[in-house]
Amino acid sequence: MNMKRFYLSVILLLVVAFTANAQKEITVDDLYYYGTFRQNGVYGIESMKDGEHYTNLTIRRNGIEKYSYKTGEKEETLMMVADLKLGDNFDFIFDYVFSPDESKIMFSTKYEPIYRHSFTAEYYIYDLKTKEVTRLSENGKQQLASFSPDGKKVAFVRKNNLYVKDITDKNAKEVQLTTDGEWNKIINGAPDWVYEEEFSYNKAYDWSADGKKIAFLRTDESNVKMFGMTMYGELYPENYEYKYPKAGEENSKVSLHIVDIESGKITVADMGDLNDMYIPRLKFTKDPNTLSAVKLNRLQNKYELFLINATNGSSKIIQTLTDKNYLEINDDLTFLPDNKHFITSHESNGYRHIYMYDMSGNLVRQLTDGQWEVTEVYGVDDNGVVYFQAAKNSPLRREIYCVDAEKGKIKELSKGKGTNSATFSNGFKYFINEFSDANTPTVITLCNNSGKVIRELENNKALADKINGDYKFTKKEFFTFKTENGDELNGWMIKPQNFDAKKKYPVFMYVYGGPGSQTVADVWDGSMPWYQIFAQKGYIIVSVDNRGTGYRGRDFRQTTYGQLGKYEVQDQISAAKYLGSLDYVDKDRIGIFGWSYGGYMSSLCMTVGADYFKVGIAVAPVTTWRYYDSVYTERYNGLPQDNAAGYDDNSPINHAKKMKGKYLLVHGTADDNVHFQNSVDWVDKLIEADVQFDLMYYPNKDHSIYGGNTRHHLYTKMTNYILNNL
Numbered sequence: 001m002n003m004k005r006f007y008l009s010v011i012l013l014l015v016v017a018f019t020a021n022a023q024k025e026i027t028v029d030d031l032y033y034y035g036t037f038r039q040n041g042v043y044g045i046e047s048m049k050d051g052e053h054y055t056n057l058t059i060r061r062n063g064i065e066k067y068s069y070k071t072g073e074k075e076e077t078l079m080m081v082a083d084l085k086l087g088d089n090f091d092f093i094f095d096y097v098f099s100p101d102e103s104k105i106m107f108s109t110k111y112e113p114i115y116r117h118s119f120t121a122e123y124y125i126y127d128l129k130t131k132e133v134t135r136l137s138e139n140g141k142q143q144l145a146s147f148s149p150d151g152k153k154v155a156f157v158r159k160n161n162l163y164v165k166d167i168t169d170k171n172a173k174e175v176q177l178t179t180d181g182e183w184n185k186i187i188n189g190a191p192d193w194v195y196e197e198e199f200s201y202n203k204a205y206d207w208s209a210d211g212k213k214i215a216f217l218r219t220d221e222s223n224v225k226m227f228g229m230t231m232y233g234e235l236y237p238e239n240y241e242y243k244y245p246k247a248g249e250e251n252s253k254v255s256l257h258i259v260d261i262e263s264g265k266i267t268v269a270d271m272g273d274l275n276d277m278y279i280p281r282l283k284f285t286k287d288p289n290t291l292s293a294v295k296l297n298r299l300q301n302k303y304e305l306f307l308i309n310a311t312n313g314s315s316k317i318i319q320t321l322t323d324k325n326y327l328e329i330n331d332d333l334t335f336l337p338d339n340k341h342f343i344t345s346h347e348s349n350g351y352r353h354i355y356m357y358d359m360s361g362n363l364v365r366q367l368t369d370g371q372w373e374v375t376e377v378y379g380v381d382d383n384g385v386v387y388f389q390a391a392k393n394s395p396l397r398r399e400i401y402c403v404d405a406e407k408g409k410i411k412e413l414s415k416g417k418g419t420n421s422a423t424f425s426n427g428f429k430y431f432i433n434e435f436s437d438a439n440t441p442t443v444i445t446l447c448n449n450s451g452k453v454i455r456e457l458e459n460n461k462a463l464a465d466k467i468n469g470d471y472k473f474t475k476k477e478f479f480t481f482k483t484e485n486g487d488e489l490n491g492w493m494i495k496p497q498n499f500d501a502k503k504k505y506p507v508f509m510y511v512y513g514g515p516g517s518q519t520v521a522d523v524w525d526g527s528m529p530w531y532q533i534f535a536q537k538g539y540i541i542v543s544v545d546n547r548g549t550g551y552r553g554r555d556f557r558q559t560t561y562g563q564l565g566k567y568e569v570q571d572q573i574s575a576a577k578y579l580g581s582l583d584y585v586d587k588d589r590i591g592i593f594g595w596s597y598g599g600y601m602s603s604l605c606m607t608v609g610a611d612y613f614k615v616g617i618a619v620a621p622v623t624t625w626r627y628y629d630s631v632y633t634e635r636y637n638g639l640p641q642d643n644a645a646g647y648d649d650n651s652p653i654n655h656a657k658k659m660k661g662k663y664l665l666v667h668g669t670a671d672d673n674v675h676f677q678n679s680v681d682w683v684d685k686l687i688e689a690d691v692q693f694d695l696m697y698y699p700n701k702d703h704s705i706y707g708g709n710t711r712h713h714l715y716t717k718m719t720n721y722i723l724n725n726l
Contacts, residue, residue: 072455
């Protein structure tokens with residue numbers, strides 16, 4: 001054999017073998033320029049009245065399509081905006097809803113955000129029969145528009161006042177139901193900033209079942225102090241101001257009202273003393289004259305459920321829940337069609353479970369039980385079967401279940417071992433299931449209520465092929481370890497490709513760690529591609545859920561009450577010690593990154609835990625709990641007037657002198673949630689302590705630091721910071 005040809009053959013075989021095993025390099029450009037690892041989804045799903053069909057938005061959000069649950073096949077296109085000739089008045093369909101009889105579709109466009117969830121928009125009503133489209137109002141953008149139960153009227157909020165319009169009469173004018181709404185003073189029908197942010201409470205009004213009344217929250221924020229942010233970009237920068245109640249400061253005063261649509265008469269609901277109280281939920285029952293509402297005290301450890309006469313405002317308390325520390329608000333309250341019972345969930349026995357009560361508040365039966373948590377209640381069908389999501393098999397996973405309210409038998413409907421979430425049809429005959437696990441992108445299937453898969457709607461196969469093919473993502477692996485105190489904590493780890501247990505690797509940790517949160521879950525993580533950049537460079541990536549995080553019962557979550565940060569940072573230090581004890585970890589090269597509460601945690605790790613962390617990145621961190629909002633901070637830490645040590649002992653701003661290592665601080669200057677003030681005063685303390693650090697601020701960006709080229713710039717900076725310093 002010709003030796004030259006032989007050696008060329010060997011070299012060619014080696015090149016082919018190397019190429020076959022080569023891992024295609026991942027860059028930040030892949031994440032934020034090219035969308036290389038972007039998932040596909042099914043968007044804007046709405047179940048139709050018959051329970052046999054659903055609709056969703058087209059990919060470009062410029063139309064609405066109708067599908068069959070039974071077959072999963074598209075049946076027709078109900079609406080395309082291009083046919084409506086809206087011109088410059090349209091950009092994309094932000095959201096949409098059917099009228100109760102499904103003869104009309106109301107959709108919004110020209111979305112303009114107010115805060116995280118709230119927005120104003122131009123609403124249009126499309127008649128499916130006549131193909132005509134009409135603008136809801138010509139008098140300015142609207143907020144929170146909704147059909148009346150009979151479909152004849154639409155209510156909405158504009159400039160802090162509540163309006164209603166008869167849409168059956170083309171000549172009808174909108175009727176203003178309240179007149180005292182005023183920016184930064186009185187709000188009718190919508191929540192203030194802190195309600196929206198911390199109670200996940202957007203629409204603060206509700207229609208009665210017969211459409212004759214509307215109950216609404218009136219919020220008087222006159223005495224709440226203003227917070228100002230400078231908005232740059234003009235010759236003279238503007239100062240944006242809004243009401244933001246900080247811990248221990250004065251909150252808005254709230255009251256509940258019912259307006260009779262025909263007469264315009266407004267009745268005040270009698271909910272007793274509302275001084276320093278919250279009304280975080282309101283909802284009409286099936287009886288058009290009976291309104292329900294929740295009153296929560298300022299410390300958030302006493303919950304009272306009221307039933308209110310919608311004609312005269314009289315009320316009675318039918319349920320009272322208390323806790324030595326705090327209670328969490330959810331949306332599980334459901335009034336049954338018989339108008340004699342309701343179901344709700346709470347954690348009075350230590351874990352969140354579902355209960356049935358009669359309308360006098362007497363317990364009929366507990367529907368779920370055990371040392372596991374119900375995570376969401378989807379609703380109840382006409383046969384009294386309750387559908388819900390739970391972390392029954394593991395705190396790391398979610399399954400879909402149903403339970404018969406009479407027989408108490410629980411049945412699992414989902415099949416995938418990971419995280420399942422469901423969107424049910426009207427009548428609960430079908431559901432659309434979204435499944436993923438830590439190493440599998442989302443798979444969306446259409447199922448019947450026995451859990452049988454009818455059709456696969458989206459499998460993200462192209463993405464799965466990428467991560468398992470050319471890019472060769474290394475897998476997330478779950479682990480547990482015990483801290484010095486004997487607490488068992490959950491974590492995940494991503495090892496470098498071609499991992500060699502005989503080598504020593506640096507570790508890059510991600511932390512959030514706030515009350516009730518969870519980063520260690522068997523679900524596809526949108527940050528997985530970013531983590532793989534580091535795995536390709538020879539880093540181990542780790543996340544650990546400390547005490548105070550969620551889905552392990554009330555006691556585990558409430559461990560941190562009154563001392564936010566103390567036990568959480570102890571656990572992250574324990575995690576660093578544990579990792580440093582592993583033969584394949586370089587204990588002198590452990591870094592940590594977090595955003596928001598995670599930025600608070602990473603800042604504590606670089607001060608209180610400075611001996612164990614070489615590099616830290618903190619994005620939008622709380623640096624003193626005295627600067628954060630009243631509802632969140634007081635729920636978990638009490639009032640600063642009563643718990644000064646709990647506020648100050650574990651705030652990074654009071655530990656500046658302990659800072660070691662390389663530290664990058666990042667913040668948006670227009671962050672309406674965790675104010676830039678946190679970082680400004682933190683910087684002042686670091687300078688005073690003669691600590692060297694790195695700083696990046698993003699002009700006019702909010703808590704998400706998003707928009708324009710911002711995310712690409714931020715993640716490039718953070719990636720380089722870790723690679724250059726860890």
